[in-house]
Amino acid sequence: MSKTSAGSREFGRPRVSASATDKYATVPILACAFALIIFPILTFVTASDLARPQFAESRAEPRIFWPAMAMISVLLLARNWFRISKLAWPPPVICLLAYLAFAGASVLWAFRPEISFIRFVQQAMIITSIVLPTMLAARTVDMTRGLFLCFGSSVILNLPFVFAGSVTIVQYGSIGDVNIGYQGYFLGKNYLGECATVAFLLALHEVRHPGARRVSGIIAATIAILLVFLSDSKTALGLALISPVLAVVTLTVRKITRISPAIILLSIPVCYVVVSNVSNFNVYRISYMLYGDSTFTGRSIIWDFAQHEIDRSPLVGWGYQSFWLIGPDAPSIVDAPGWVKMMPNAHNGYYDTMLEMGYIGLALLLVFIIATLHAIGRVADRDPARALLLLSLVLYVITYNFLESLWMRGFEFLWVLFIIVAVEIGRFWQPYPLRRAPYGSRSPQRNGPGHLPGTQPPRLRSRLS
Numbered sequence: 001m002s003k004t005s006a007g008s009r010e011f012g013r014p015r016v017s018a019s020a021t022d023k024y025a026t027v028p029i030l031a032c033a034f035a036l037i038i039f040p041i042l043t044f045v046t047a048s049d050l051a052r053p054q055f056a057e058s059r060a061e062p063r064i065f066w067p068a069m070a071m072i073s074v075l076l077l078a079r080n081w082f083r084i085s086k087l088a089w090p091p092p093v094i095c096l097l098a099y100l101a102f103a104g105a106s107v108l109w110a111f112r113p114e115i116s117f118i119r120f121v122q123q124a125m126i127i128t129s130i131v132l133p134t135m136l137a138a139r140t141v142d143m144t145r146g147l148f149l150c151f152g153s154s155v156i157l158n159l160p161f162v163f164a165g166s167v168t169i170v171q172y173g174s175i176g177d178v179n180i181g182y183q184g185y186f187l188g189k190n191y192l193g194e195c196a197t198v199a200f201l202l203a204l205h206e207v208r209h210p211g212a213r214r215v216s217g218i219i220a221a222t223i224a225i226l227l228v229f230l231s232d233s234k235t236a237l238g239l240a241l242i243s244p245v246l247a248v249v250t251l252t253v254r255k256i257t258r259i260s261p262a263i264i265l266l267s268i269p270v271c272y273v274v275v276s277n278v279s280n281f282n283v284y285r286i287s288y289m290l291y292g293d294s295t296f297t298g299r300s301i302i303w304d305f306a307q308h309e310i311d312r313s314p315l316v317g318w319g320y321q322s323f324w325l326i327g328p329d330a331p332s333i334v335d336a337p338g339w340v341k342m343m344p345n346a347h348n349g350y351y352d353t354m355l356e357m358g359y360i361g362l363a364l365l366l367v368f369i370i371a372t373l374h375a376i377g378r379v380a381d382r383d384p385a386r387a388l389l390l391l392s393l394v395l396y397v398i399t400y401n402f403l404e405s406l407w408m409r410g411f412e413f414l415w416v417l418f419i420i421v422a423v424e425i426g427r428f429w430q431p432y433p434l435r436r437a438p439y440g441s442r443s444p445q446r447n448g449p450g451h452l453p454g455t456q457p458p459r460l461r462s463r464l465s
Helices: 026-045 060-079 091-109 113-136 143-163 189-207 212-231 234-257 261-278 283-291 299-310 338-342 349-382 384-400 413-427 458-464
Strands: 167-172 176-182
Touching: 026 060, 026 113, 026 143, 026 413, 060 113, 091 113, 091 349, 091 413, 113 413, 143 189, 143 212, 143 384, 143 413, 176 189, 176 212, 189 212, 189 234, 189 384, 189 413, 212 234, 234 261, 234 349, 234 384, 261 349, 299 338, 299 349, 349 384, 349 413, 384 413
Parallel strands: none
Antiparallel strands: 167 176
16 A cells, blocks of 8 residues: 555645654644643643733743743754755745834833833744744644644643533623633633634544544544533634635635635725725624624723724834733723723734734734735645645634734734744745655656666667677
8 A cells, every 4th residue: 555645745746644743843833732731721720810811921931931942943943054044935934023023123112111022022932933943844744733733632631621610700790700601721711712613623624634633633623612612602613614614715716716815815804894884884783783792792992992092103003012911000001991901902913913013013914914815825736625724724813813812912822823824834835846766767868868767878788788
């Protein structure tokens, strides 16, 4: 039986093996495991005060883990400089680094420069720990398999916490404490919903492969569906259903028209702007139709406040992560009305980007997203099944950021996931190198016109005779 399977293909070519990881790809997979499994479990089992988002970044674990991972990545880069210097850096990676560079520059005008600098350094170490090793990984490595192992393990590990009754409790005025859904080992039920839905998307891809991969995919998908319903995360469930459908439509249109996926998907918000301006149909109307609440659970109040603060520094913002959770004199405390003062972010990644880095930062973020979507076209040319998975994950994170703040937010596992996926997409940007001829063979050009490979050229035979 041939060693090459139907599902093991590299950029449209059959390959001998499709390994989940190698010594380089292990680093970004460990980064994902830390953000998704290790750190959430550590914060869950500690005191509640130390588990709050504003205290999470001051814990000892990330202060040890991320510098160690960044140092390992730099050492790998130093040992393989001859390889990395010959690489043509893909547009998604270049745009990501430009976005990161502007975040670092914003420290100069940040409201709290010292806090902004610390958070930027941590973010730089996270991106370094993912980008450099992923670019050095072998071309035969399938990063999506490593991601599936992380998220599949996470949904399994969440089961005992859910069975133990780990739930999210909130207070609703005179009603008192209300159970709004299971949270597993995460700090809230929405995190469990995010984890389960991503695991479901990755499991769907695994089911396409025969043998143990199909079995593990079915098991993970079953557990993920159970956890999504137990977490009562309606947004995560809806996006998990919409994202693959939209990905299929996009790739189908792209295959027929050869138009970039970025252009196809950009037409959606453009059409929305036109329709909302000429009618009363907008996102708030959609929210009312779906949930009976036109404020997206109070988010519209936060967004109104965020827009007011953006107008005070529209071009460059307040500095990277120098608006929320920076002390009692922060703008989010002094200027915010009522309960908005207690918010850790704007619950919208695009508003937070504008708050922190202004419209310039938002433009850099959008360029990074567009470059990632455009590069998926090359993935589709070489591996359509993987392109469908990667585009589904990208659309999931892009859409989720309209209701939660995930772009470059510390070590949020969906942000770590997006970086890994973007760099994995970028690796397809480079053409696949030509294979070497088998040992002992000769190419027709080398042996002469019309001469078969592997046989001796006429001049050589005459000398031997």
